Amino acid sequence: MEKKNPGTERKVCVTGAAGFFASWLIKVLLQLGYHVTGAVRDPGNSRKVAHLWALEGAKDRLQLVKANLCEEEASILPFWDARASFTQPVQFLLFSQAEIIDPTVQGTLNVLRSCKRNPFLRRVVLTSSSAAVRIREDIHSSSVLDESSWSSEELCERLKLWYALAKTLAEKAAWEFAKENHIDLVTVVPTFIIGPILPPGLSLTASDVLGLLRGETQQFSLHGRMGYLHIDDAARCHVLVYEHAAANGRYICSSSVLDNHELAARIAKRFPWLPIPKRFDESYGKVPAYTFDTSKLLNMGFQFKEIEEMFDDFIQSLKEKGYEI
Ligand SMILES: NC(=O)c1ccc[n+]([C@@H]2O[C@H](COP(=O)([O-])OP(=O)(O)OC[C@H]3O[C@@H](n4cnc5c(N)ncnc54)[C@H](OP(=O)(O)O)[C@@H]3O)[C@@H](O)[C@H]2O)c1
Secondary structure, three states: OOOOOHHHOOEEEEEOOOOHHHHHHHHHHHHOOOEEEEEEOOOOOHHHHHHHHOOOOHHHHEEEEEOOOOOOHHHOHHHOOOOEEEEOOOOOOOOOHHHHHHHHHHHHHHHHHHHHOOOOOOEEEEEOOHHHOOOOOOOOOOOEEOOOOOOOHHHHHHOOOHHHHHHHHHHHHHHHHHHHHOOOEEEEEEOEEEOOOOOOOOOHHHHHHHHHHOOOOHHHHHHOEEEEEEHHHHHHHHHHHHHOOOOOEEEEEOOEEEEHHHHHHHHHHHOOOOOOOOOOOOOOOOOOOOEEOOHHHHOOOOOOOOHHHHHHHHHHHHHHOOOOO
16 A cells, blocks of 8 residues: 655655756656656755756755665665656667667666665656657658557667667666566656756757757757757646656656657747758668557547747757757
8 A cells, every 4th residue: 555644745855856857757746736856966966056046946945965876775765755766768879889888878777776665655657758669670651659659779879879779778678677667667758858958058859959959960860850849838748647647657758759851840930030041961761651650648548749839949048048050
């Protein structure tokens, strides 16, 4: 039977709290009245965490604790009395195989080991990635990828897609650990996240998008075809699958799937004064026009924001931060 502790009913923990996505998730959780413990590597680094303290409700309901997810002991404390752990182990997009795979898989398992010791824990919500779903040999132009789809580890290795391999192995390891240890795990599988930026610097993905708006093609040429998602939808989906008692398994979270040329045409129409590229290399060959089946979320009443709103909000926040585009 679930243990009750009134003090922890609305208490949740978010790892990697100062990052691009986690910061927005914390903003949404605070808006909804949650008490949030944010785990960061250096809570004393005021440059990195000031944006969290500036959030509405932070002074009363946010605490920041130190945790390096790659060190098991260090990750235990923050989670001991939270009802939920929103965990999104580390984002290393461009690193080598050794630098990304072990930290991502072990970081995930360390958080789950900590969660296992928490008698009040109700659910762990893990942020996976569409990279754990869409790297497959058998994709064709009418493929509809749903929660049953997993990226091929062999193909990820062959193409040296270490981020995709790390996210695939980490999510699989999480499912195995949760099953063995009777942890209520739900995973959210977001596509490429765009929207307003809270942290002071740009995450890797945000700087890729800024590059695109400035006319660069290199990073987006690697993307080929991709699903896109507003950061606010990503956050609200995490909260939904935590709050919805019957939620279970994986949830693909994606608004539109577009190839580079379709994406560029939509943005160029919206922002005709920007030097949006017209042509991209097809680094991995022509990617078939797959889509994602998001009916699992849609059937829960979830609605996705469109590409235009993602870029409106992203560009607005770039301007507020003083970036030139
Ligand atoms: N952005 C996207 O488009 C996207 C799409 C799908 C899924 N995701 C997933 O969402 C998550 C967050 O992505 P993001 O774009 O928000 O990345 P991000 O801005 O780079 O944030 C990652 C955070 O992880 C923290 N971190 C890294 N190594 C750590 C460690 N050993 N211990 C504790 N914290 C550590 C970083 O902390 P420091 O500030 O100390 O460096 C940073 O705050 C990732 O799991 C990613 O795979 C992202």
